[in-house]
Amino acid sequence: xxxxxxxxxxxxxxxxxxxxxxxxxxxxxxxxxxxxxxxxxxxxxxxxxxxxxxxxxxxxxxxxxxxxxxxxxxx
Numbered sequence: 001x002x003x004x005x006x007x008x009x010x011x012x013x014x015x016x017x018x019x020x021x022x023x024x025x026x027x028x029x030x031x032x033x034x035x036x037x038x039x040x041x042x043x044x045x046x047x048x049x050x051x052x053x054x055x056x057x058x059x060x061x062x063x064x065x066x067x068x069x070x071x072x073x074x075x
Contacts (some may be wrong), residue, residue, distance in 0.1 A: 001015065001018045001023050001024070001025045001026070002025075002026045002028065003015060003026070003027055004027065004029070005023065005026050005027060005028075005029055008027050011075070015036070017052070019036050019037060019038045020038045022038065024036075024037050
C-alpha cells in the first residue's frame with residue numbers, strides 16, 4: 001500500500017489494518033519514504049502472569065441442566 005502523510009493521518013485505521021494484515025505500507029514524505037510493517041506476534045499466551053492461576057473446566061453452561069422430560073409446559 002502506498003500513501004502520504006495526510007492520508008495516513010486521516011485514514012489511520014485503514015493503514016493500520018493493512019500493516020497488521022502483513023502488507024507493507026510505504027508513506028511518501030518530503031524527507032523521504034517511510035516503510036510501516038507489523039512485527040510478527042510472539043505466540044505468547046493471552047493469560048500473561050495469570051497463566052498458572054487460571055484453571056479450565058469443561059462446563060456446558062449453554063446446555064439445559066435437566067432432562068427434556070422434566071419440562072412440561074402448560075398454559
